[in-house]
Amino acid sequence: MVPATALSVHPLAHRHQQHPARRGLEPRRRITMLSRQNPEADAAAGTTPLYLGIDFGTSGARYALIDRQGAIHSEGKRPYSPVGDAAGWASSWRAALFQLIDDIPPTLRPSISAISIDGTSATTLIVDSETGELLAGPFLYNESFPDALPAVASIAPANHTVCSGTSTLCKLVSWWNAAGGGGAAVLMHQSDWLLWLLHGQYGVSDYNNALKVGYDPEAGAYPSWLASQPYAPMLPSVRAPGDPIAAVRDDVCSQYGLSKECVVCTGTTDSIAAFLAARTTGPGKAVTSLGSTLAIKLVSKVRVDDARFGVYSHRLDDAWLVGGASNTGGAVLRQLFTDDQLVALSRSIDPAAASPLDYYPLPRKGERFPVSDPDMAPRLQPRPDSDAEYLHGILESIARIEAKGYNLLRELGATAVEEVFTAGGGAQNNKWTAIRERVLGVPVRKAEQTEAAYGAALLALKGADRRAGVAS
């Protein structure tokens, strides 16, 4: 149990205390803040409403501040401060949230009309809704709780999305069985919790984050097999992404110079935000998020869900985003190479030449998609003498996993992929893009906007329009 003093953030607490971000929670080491401003766009900012999106990915948080035309007025990022234990993640995320808001030029903050946040999917916190105290977690998106699988499989339909050890429902049931009940405990997803720090209301989520706890985005409700469970009162109410929730709390407005008219809006998951940032919509269009993980999102006319392979469908307005998330991706690369080494080594890769090396790059044991196997071991041997050849083999092996994923979606009945846009840190590697295009056999290109934070900012814009009654 996390000691109440460690993380309790009761919405009213701030009225009497310095804001947590300033109360000794700042990182033990000075973190480099990288930000970019747009002077031309700023010139209009004085009268132009701005929309703030904040992305909480695996390795760090970023923000994008845009206007209605989509022009970026300011953007920045912060790596997470060092984390000692699970509860430390919540402190690190909260510190990053208020550091990023503090990084926004003070002259722009009063123009922020709406805020939205995306986070990693199925990352779960259990919070006391009377004190704001963190009772358990965060349980991270790729943490598996197989102990809860038999109980979950006994209530859910066969091969339902929740029938995976990493599902939000498995995390909830595992905690429930260990804690012996809930009291005032409520379940929050990572972005729900971060948004709560800004608006102070419990029990609000979105239908993307709620998918992996069992919410049915087609019915627009929790299914009866879930709503009838003893822990159902812990579940948040569910709205569309980009729905206005409430105004930013007075203490946060005062502390950071935000307008009291600024509204906090429901968020989404990081790979959905990356999809939104790419602004592609037609069936067959897809976005691959090449961040710490590899998450694919394919616009499909047909909904496909099959936990045997880690495949599920997210709703996005009237479309289905079919996909899954593999544990392969940038986290493996970062274990082996710095970002600068990746750039240098990639220069000598010929993407037209297929690498003969066959790996399954994972940062540690466990895979979610296109193979759902919590015991799958990484395969990164034999390592050639040449680091460039090694990197080529790894990039090509990750491309083969990506291709297997898209082929699996097609085999399960989804619309065939026609074009792939790339988001995330890996999108900047043109050689990788060319390798992926050769392996996938369809056009692959870098999305115009590769940061999920931009997608979250588009949700903030949507939420502001919804509050104003503007059809969007």
Ligand SMILES: Nc1ncnc2c1ncn2[C@@H]1O[C@H](COP(=O)(O)OP(=O)(O)O)[C@@H](O)[C@H]1O
């Ligand atoms: N030039 C590059 N080529 C391939 N991958 C890269 C390159 N530069 C950075 N990356 C990878 O991008 C990842 C970070 O991407 P990012 O989208 O920030 O991840 P996340 O949001 O999941 O933390 C890192 O794991 C890193 O290995």
Ligand SMILES: O=C(CO)[C@H](O)[C@H](O)COP(=O)(O)O
């Ligand atoms: O891998 C991840 C972290 O980056 C998440 O699982 C990712 O968000 C995929 O989940 P979803 O498809 O629900 O967005």
